[in-house]
Amino acid sequence: MPVSLVILAAGQGTRMNSDLPKVLHQVAAAPLLHHAMQAGLSLDPEKLVVVTGHGAEAVAKAARAYDARCDTVMQAEQLGTGHAVAQAMPLLAGMAGDCFVLYGDTPFIRPETLEAMLAARARHAVVVLGFEARDPGRYGRLIAEGEALQRIVEFKDATDEERAITLCNSGVICADTAVLADLVSAIGNSNAAGEYYLTDIVEIARKRGLSAGVVICDEAETLGVNTRAQLAEAEAAFQARARAEALDNGVTLTAPETVFFALDTHVGRDAIIGPNVIFGPGVTIESGAEILAFCHLTGCHVSRGATVGPFARLRPGAELAEDVHVGNFVEIKNAILDEGVKVGHLTYLGDADVGEHTNIGAGTVTCNYDGVNKHRTKIGKRAFIGSDTMLVAPVTVGDGAMTGSGSVITENVPAEAVALGRAKQVTKPGLAPKLFDMYKAAKAKRQKDQA
Incomplete structure (x- = not known):
């Protein structure tokens, strides 16, 4: 079954306090973006789209340097992750198989984890990667019953009870490409931030009778870089x-x-x-x-x-x-x-x-x-x-x-x-003591003149 990839790499990363786009900061002598691309390319995708924004030209150049076959598309306005994925969908029109959404600032997703998500696609229309957080902080929470995912709640919109949940959203999603495009087109922005959340596709899918599931990975894989x-x-x-x-x-x-x-x-x-x-x-x-x-x-x-x-x-x-x-x-x-x-x-x-x-x-x-x-x-x-x-x-x-x-x-x-390409050596017998005496006399005179 063919696979497509969308990698979101449009963010400015204001907390990095840098003119360099966030995804171009380096770990292990390579841009963060290359780490995400390496993980995704382990699936041998037929199509790879990198969504650019801040520093679009530099990000696109870095993406093509790693894989010349990739496509790039610019998200001119930063209106949320759902809006970012929507920019990539026209480039995936007509693509069969599944599509993964990965993040350019999340470098450590393992290929084995992506394979597990592909396997879960046999049971669910939409699969979300989650993790049990030691400190959930401001992560979105996954509301789930076993493997079945009910919905994703962003921290800004969560109740106190929902904020107590430790199963958190990594942001990584897998779904049939055509289904993903349809769900993304239905995302609205009626939320506290006025943004188009990609996470809303879970609730939209369930309302349409489609199942959603969660695959859980180690928290270390989901480490995002923002500072x-x-x-x-x-x-x-x-x-x-x-x-x-x-x-x-x-x-x-x-x-x-x-x-x-x-x-x-x-x-x-x-x-x-x-x-x-x-x-x-x-x-x-x-x-x-x-x-x-x-x-x-x-x-x-x-x-x-x-x-x-x-x-x-x-x-x-x-x-x-x-x-x-x-x-x-x-x-x-x-x-x-x-x-x-x-x-x-x-x-x-x-x-x-x-x-x-x-x-x-x-x-x-x-x-x-x-x-x-x-x-x-x-x-x-x-x-x-x-x-x-x-x-x-x-x-x-x-x-x-x-x-x-x-x-x-x-x-x-x-x-x-x-x-041999050096000057001929000249030897002057007995000259060394005379030179030393001359140098010492010159030094003594300098010291006397300076006194």
Whole structure:
């Protein structure tokens, strides 16, 4: 049965005290919106519509960056959740199957929970996701008898008796797409806020003889982000979940509370992650690799048996093959390191290709930027790059070649050649004591003049 998704992402989020649209604030190095999209896309939907509003252009761009197939529609006036869903309905005209309504500021709904809602659709025309709240606060209350949902009451409109109920509304709804469109079109705004509440579809459905049901999830899944404090709580919740999943999947975390994952981090079984490691977006660590302490990785791939760090940085485009070693204070950017390459320390490799089993000496720099354009450095197999070598790109060092320490290499080096590009050393016997005496006399004179 096909599935459609509507994700509501129009809110300004005034309590965030920010010019940035609320759904673009980040948890785990990804916008909140991407978390909601990831959960919904687990259902393999045929259609995805993101409803934008505040910062519509930026939100639409972020949505398409995650899934280019999604459609966006703008809610020009913020007249409530029912009104927001109504904006999406024309884009779903003629779609068969069920439709989910999710929220761009609610990042932790699990795919398993959405599957449970789909299963409940076999018994009910409308299914609402609820949770038992420790502190119900201003959440809408679910008036239910067992699984059967009678109605949803917004806090503003609830009686004292209804406010005592702890079964609360998450806002997530599933219904047949055509039925949802029909119910949404019947929503009115005769309430304390004068808004069109999506939650009213439950009462409308029951009046038409349609059943409504509730699926209950853990309260942690329904965490919404409306303030900076809640954003910090969401980050902590994500990291706790990600660390637990990594450990369960056979990853060693020597100090789990100090490791920070991104939304799309992939770490293979038997990998070892040391303390204070931060993963940015787009990182894959294969099984058996080791990331030592205080490393920062973004947009890179680390293969089986490779070691990184401590104190290393891998930037976008870094590709480390099997058994590569990247040591302390090394930065790799847009570079491919073939099997067995060793880059021990204090090195920058940017826009480079390094052949298998090549050794890169300390202090090596690929000088890849001329102030306007980037250029590539190519180093062959089993080459030896001496310490403090400056490789001025574009330049090629052949297989088995060697550069002398302190060289500035501006021309291609043939295979198995040795290249030296440094000034000739001049030695003056016996001059050192004379220079020291001269320096001391000059210093003494300065001190006397200043007295």
